[in-house]
Amino acid sequence: xxxxxxxxxxxxxxxxxxxxxxxxxxxxxxxxxxxxxxxxxxxxxxxxxxxxxxxxxxxxxxxxxxxxxxxxxxxxxxxxxxxxxxxxxxxxxxxxxxxxxxxxxxxxxxxxxxxxxxxxxxxxxxxxxxxxxxxxxxxxxxxxxxxxxxxxxxxxxxxxxxxxxxxxxxxxxxxxxxxxxxxxxxxxxxxxxxxxxxxxxxxxxxxxxxxxxxxxxxxxxxxxxxxxxxxxxxxxxxxxxxxxxxxxxxxxxxxxxxxxxxxxxxxxxxxxxxxxxxxxxxxxx
Amino acid sequence: xxxxxxxxxxxxxxxxxxxxxxxxxxxxxxxxxxxxxxxxxxxxxxxxxxxxxxxxxxxxxxxxxxxxxxxxxxxxxxxxxxxxxxxxxxxxxxxxxxxxxxxxxxxxxxxxxxxxxxxxxxxxxxxxxxxxxxxxxxxxxxxxxxxxxxxxxxxxxxxxxxxxxxxxxxxxxxxxxxxxxxxxxxxxxxxxxxxxxxxxxxxxxxxxxxxxxxxxxxxxxxxxxxxxxxxxxxxxxxxxxxxxxxxxxxxxxxxxxxxxxxxxxxxxxxxxxxxxxxxxxxxxxxxxxxxxxxxxxxxxxxxxxxxxxxxxxxxxxxxxxxxxxxxxxxxxxxxxxxxxxxxxxxxxxxxxxxxxxxxxxxxxxxxxxxxxxxxxxxxxxxxxxxxxxxxxxxxx
Numbered sequence: 001x002x003x004x005x006x007x008x009x010x011x012x013x014x015x016x017x018x019x020x021x022x023x024x025x026x027x028x029x030x031x032x033x034x035x036x037x038x039x040x041x042x043x044x045x046x047x048x049x050x051x052x053x054x055x056x057x058x059x060x061x062x063x064x065x066x067x068x069x070x071x072x073x074x075x076x077x078x079x080x081x082x083x084x085x086x087x088x089x090x091x092x093x094x095x096x097x098x099x100x101x102x103x104x105x106x107x108x109x110x111x112x113x114x115x116x117x118x119x120x121x122x123x124x125x126x127x128x129x130x131x132x133x134x135x136x137x138x139x140x141x142x143x144x145x146x147x148x149x150x151x152x153x154x155x156x157x158x159x160x161x162x163x164x165x166x167x168x169x170x171x172x173x174x175x176x177x178x179x180x181x182x183x184x185x186x187x188x189x190x191x192x193x194x195x196x197x198x199x200x201x202x203x204x205x206x207x208x209x210x211x212x213x214x215x216x217x218x219x220x221x222x223x224x225x226x227x228x229x230x231x232x233x234x235x236x237x238x239x240x241x242x243x244x245x246x247x248x249x250x251x252x253x254x255x256x257x258x259x260x261x262x263x264x265x266x267x268x269x270x271x272x273x274x275x276x277x278x279x280x281x282x283x284x285x
Numbered sequence: 286x287x288x289x290x291x292x293x294x295x296x297x298x299x300x301x302x303x304x305x306x307x308x309x310x311x312x313x314x315x316x317x318x319x320x321x322x323x324x325x326x327x328x329x330x331x332x333x334x335x336x337x338x339x340x341x342x343x344x345x346x347x348x349x350x351x352x353x354x355x356x357x358x359x360x361x362x363x364x365x366x367x368x369x370x371x372x373x374x375x376x377x378x379x380x381x382x383x384x385x386x387x388x389x390x391x392x393x394x395x396x397x398x399x400x401x402x403x404x405x406x407x408x409x410x411x412x413x414x415x416x417x418x419x420x421x422x423x424x425x426x427x428x429x430x431x432x433x434x435x436x437x438x439x440x441x442x443x444x445x446x447x448x449x450x451x452x453x454x455x456x457x458x459x460x461x462x463x464x465x466x467x468x469x470x471x472x473x474x475x476x477x478x479x480x481x482x483x484x485x486x487x488x489x490x491x492x493x494x495x496x497x498x499x500x501x502x503x504x505x506x507x508x509x510x511x512x513x514x515x516x517x518x519x520x521x522x523x524x525x526x527x528x529x530x531x532x533x534x535x536x537x538x539x540x541x542x543x544x545x546x547x548x549x550x551x552x553x554x555x556x557x558x559x560x561x562x563x564x565x566x567x568x569x570x571x572x573x574x575x576x577x578x579x580x581x582x583x584x585x586x587x588x589x590x591x592x593x594x595x596x597x598x599x600x601x602x603x604x605x606x607x608x609x610x611x612x613x614x615x616x617x618x619x620x621x622x623x624x625x626x627x628x629x630x631x632x633x634x635x636x637x638x639x640x641x642x643x644x645x646x647x648x649x650x651x652x653x654x655x656x657x658x659x660x661x662x663x664x665x666x667x668x669x670x671x672x673x674x675x676x677x678x679x680x681x
Contacts, residue, residue, distance in 0.1 A: 025322075033311060033312055033315075086498070086499060
């Protein structure tokens with residue numbers, strides 16, 4: 001029975017997101033088990049985009065918590081606005097009731113996700129940016145799907161358990177207890193076949209030879225030795241935009257080894273230099 | 286169900302927990318898994334929490350559900366190399382035969398399986414004759430085969446998984462490249478050193494101190510008085526002492542360079558000084574160790590809260606460390622043995638560490654490393670080591 005009910009809300013990809021079936025299965029399992037899904041992978045492999053895609057596909061509101069390095073967990077849960085209360089108590093010209101603390105409690109992103117009257121997607125983006133304390137504090141909240149508001153001694157419990165997607169760029173692992181409460185997937189960098197699909201979705205009706213040539217040069221550039229920040233899907237899409245915008249550009253040039261707009265692909269100056277050298281060297285032959 | 290599979294995972298070293306196993310049972314209960322493909326992805330998402338173990342998982346999966354032989358632990362590398370050699374053989378039989386020093390025709394008669402066995406034998410043979418045998422092939426320069434090495438990001442992806450059975454996918458070992466330890470990049474160093482900071486109030490007073498504001502307001506009988514504080518900024522002082530002399534540090538230059546670049550970008554107050562092998566009366570502010578000497582005795586004038594980080598291989602002749610006038614540079618004559626000088630520094634700065642690019646497993650073989658590690662807490666210059674060092678530096 002449960003299976004049938006949930007099959008009504010299975011995630012099956014979105015308009016601008018090419019989903020590989022393995023990832024789809026993992027998302028669906030995590031949703032059914034109501035467990036957070038931790039995504040890792042190279043920058044630009046679509047970790048964040050996945051949450052957008054789920055929200056779009058299942059028609060759920062998306063709440064994004066962008067983790068910052070100095071963030072405390074409480075900020076993500078709720079905020080007690082002391083200053084407004086102080087101000088109101090002095091001037092008493094607002095509609096709020098000064099003796100009612102609840103009026104001064106604002107829900108943070110996690111709080112909003114818990115109190116939403118509809119199941120929503122909660123994206124906790126780049127959790128590795130915060131201290132390990134942040135992750136440890138979050139354990140209980142995610143496990144019980146509830147938290148306490150200290151000032152009023154109330155417990156906020158998730159009405160509908162949100163679909164939680166957590167992304168991390170870190171090469172190192174998160175703490176073990178934290179991992180224990182999540183499902184895990186590592187998004188690998190898409191292979192050329194997959195990349196062609198992604199490009200077709202983003203640029204419908206794009207010239208086939210142009211796509212083919214550009215993707216080919218893109219993968220050769222990824223293979224360059226000693227490049228620190230490899231260009232990823234995001235860079236490739238931007239590159240296509242740049243190529244499309246340039247009226248003088250012919251797709252034949254790519255075959256000849258010309259690589260325009262390298263700055264779109266390589267963001268670090270040593271990488272840029274290296275890629276440009278390779279490009280110009282090839283042109284000599 | 287699948288208890289055997291679970292224990293096999295544990296046995297080969299994938300950190301799996303009973304809770305995760307129960308979750309998997311829950312998923313099975315709910316009917317989320319209908320075929321082996323589903324089981325492969327579901328079990329991996331639930332049981333395995335790091336891409337580093339994906340490769341091991343694949344192997345165990347193939348072993349449990351298809352009976353593919355599980356390579357014994359040290360066989361893993363040999364396996365991969367034998368495979369690489371086979372590939373090379375298919376491409377160019379002659380070069381490989383020459384590299385191995387055998388006649389091409391003898392190999393040509395063998396079937397692929399026999400070939401693999403033969404290569405493995407050769408590799409194992411090498412192992413017994415050579416310390417760290419994998420090196421022998423590959424460093425020779427002429428040899429076409431070598432250790433597969435790091436391919437950062439260059440992983441081959443096995444295409445769309447649904448077109449193949451899970452076992453086949455598992456057997457492809459798509460995640461092999463993630464299982465090894467990657468090279469230390471600047472981003473990874475940043476990761477490890479992120480926690481190395483010391484927040485002190487500075488800058489303009491632009492943050493409301495809520496507690497103090499409430500207190501002052503009450504004192505004023507309700508007339509609001511806002512109290513502002515300075516915000517917290519990072520003001521950590523770091524001295525980075527780098528051993529840049531001699532050939533013994535040469536292999537580690539790029540690693541140290543990365544650390545140096547990172548430190549420059551990260552810390553506002555970082556002082557980089559240089560020395561050769563060990564520290565006597567002076568360190569130098571210029572890399573040539575000539576123009577700008579800096580007296581060790583003057584360190585006492587600096588903030589004792591400064592974090593003192595030494596990077597060096599700490600490998601030298603014992604007399605350089607122990608005897609008076611031990612320096613190998615004739616002009617550098619001091620009355621005190623270096624070991625006393627190091628002791629003085631570590632007493633001056635409470636928070637000091639020594640980062641050693643030499644792998645920890647080799648430390649026991651060098652006397653000077655052992656001696657110095659008694660003075661400075663010594664850590665390996667690797668991700669794990671850096672992390673431990675940072676923890677040590679931030680201790681109160």
